Amino acid sequence: MRRVPATGDEKESLYVSLDRHRDAVLWKLDGLDEEQVRRRMTPSGTSLLGLVKHLACNEYGWFCETFGRGIETLWFDPEAGEDMSVEPDESTAKIVHFYGRSRTEADKVISELALDDVGTSWRGETVSMRWALIHMIEETARHAGHMDILRELVDGATGDHPPL
Template sequence: MADAKDDLRTYLRRAREALLWKLDGLDEYGIRRPMTATGTNLLGLVKHVASVEAGYFGETFGRPFPEPLPWFEDGAPVNADMWATVDESRDDITGLYRRVWAHSDETIGTLPLDATGRVPWWPADRAEVTLHRVLVHMIAETERHAGHADIVRENIDGAAGIRPGNSNLPEGDADWWQDYYTQLEIAARTAADRPAHEPVQES
């Protein structure tokens, strides 16, 4: 039976890989283009998660990530960690993320789950944390942004799925998916048009 730390590392690794996978096959515009009103974009998601992970497994446990992250420094533009500048290449950002993985994995491998650290950007009354809590927090953070990336990527070129070799989606051709979409649209409009007091008929 795998131990608790191995389980947590496995879920973190899968989330990291899923996030990076969403860049595959896209050109520079595709990975950078803002796809929501708040500017959500694929390469920016990777940059943000890399930066956050560097802090949680670095500074929190007295092992600061050795590279500067200027977008987090005082005076940096707001949201500078959420997009890549023209001068920051895909390889710059993905390479940073992989180096953060290596640094984080050293922290995780070295410390027991009950090792304590301090998150300096959290309120003082809850800043003291265990490695276990930070692992759970970082899995949730990475999966949340991987979910953002799922939707962003699908809206760019229709590509969808949870990981290479396992889409976790029903098999269906373009006609099946169009019929499915239409079914959902009809259900949504019908529900919206039903008076609030009208009971749902049991089938």
């Protein structure tokens, strides 16, 4: 796992911070079976796999849609809250693959644009790439923290990153 460079430039530091949290999200699924990753752990129905699906949707939304790049056609409706739920026909492999594609497409947009370049969010707001990176660091870190708790409840495993 990469570390945020102590003397890196702003864009590199923001990107590495985001990528570290992305990796932690996937690590939280390691070694679990389909039932465990799908298990609804809160009254609202939150599951480990549902959080991965939600984050994948956010990566596409905040980087690809906002900056007018390669939009994937989603098989679910995030406006109806379907980005947090996992349907019986949605395997772990399918959702993890979706998260991988969303990261790849987001990474292309991040690498092509400067921090001060702007796009239009789904809310109609003008936002900079800097803002989108900071927002996704916050979003991913927040849900990685949720996943820390859910994973501990599933099998007792703890930690925010794999040991170096």
